[in-house]
Amino acid sequence: MTDRPEPWEPGSGPVAAGKRYAPATERNRDAILGVLRDQLPSSGLVLEVASGSGEHAVHFAVAFPDLDWQPTDPDPAAFASIAAWRAEARLPKLRAPLRLDTTGDWPIAQADAILCINMVHISPWTATVGLLERAGAALPRGGLLYLYGPYLRDGVETAPGNRAFDASLKARDPHWGLRRLEDVIVAAEAEGLAFDRLVEMPANNLSLLFRRRD
Template sequence: MTDRPEPWEPGSGPVAAGKRHAPATERNREAILAVLREELPSSGLVLEVASGSGEHAIHFAAALPALDWQPSDPDPAALASITAWRAEAGLPNICPPVRLDACAKWPVERADAILCINMVHISPWEATRGLMKGARAALPPGGLLYLYGPYLREDVKTGSGNLAFDASLKVRDPRWGLRKVEDVIAAAEVEGLAFQHLVEMPANNLSLIFRRRD
């Protein structure tokens, strides 16, 4: 079954104030990390767009200490959660979170790689277009844009679970919903981001790998 947006759960521990827990992060973080180990540069700054609770950033920063991590989110409550997780983790390679709206001017002008996990299907299509535009501006030639989440594919039959998930998202917000991989690739190509390959992931999710063209 696809990882679904679930109600936030309150965090626990020494810095619990404002800290949120997203159960899906514990289910998918190791599978994502395995792909990131193959795709990320050996050093540099990694910008995570739509960091949510901040749990992915903490996990990846701990596992890949040679990289600096810049979490971001447009939601003040998410920024508070990221701040709390960061304070508890005490890792030296995580920057303070910044407010970043994919559709607006980005506060981070340069990054060696960009991650975006589980945003594309729970945001308007304009956010995906903004993500591609921002990635084009921020990445160096050859820089990685990594997307993770559930997608539709023209040449692959969509399971009933994903169809139901798509319908439930559109009930919550008609601007949301699972996107076609082909449409995401086309949006990336407009901004000079070349699709490299996809990786099948657990729970009917995909990793999509893009690189900025020279």
């Protein structure tokens, strides 16, 4: 017997009470933290879109105690897990989760930074377009939009593992799949989000940093 929470991934099934865990979170959270340390504001509100199990929200809220952290997700199973992790952590600036669908009206109108980890490839392209559109409206001048996950890149060979992952995503849902980095940049620029930099991450993932223009 073990007290370890049940695994979770988007669309994994019915709501289960209590915490869930996403195995990828344990592998990537410290690498992501290393990028965020020099990029997030010293104070203000960070909106996390598609918070998943809620483990990232707790990890980052501990690392950045001066920031208000707002987790969100549209998935009921994820929402329940976020709430359970938050209740256990008892962190003063980790807010209760909100339901947020990137293509609908957002419950948060403004944020000092926005994070979205491992959503772009596990959702329809319209979800990414909605994220970029609303992030462009919500962020202040110079505000950060941070995206993390695997991408396709023109002129860069796709790793075999990412090709297989892309095929498995499309088998689950034909509207899912790895996106071209260049398509994301063009869509972001159209919403006033300037591509700042790319950071190579472990396991063939990328950190993409955008900043709100004037």
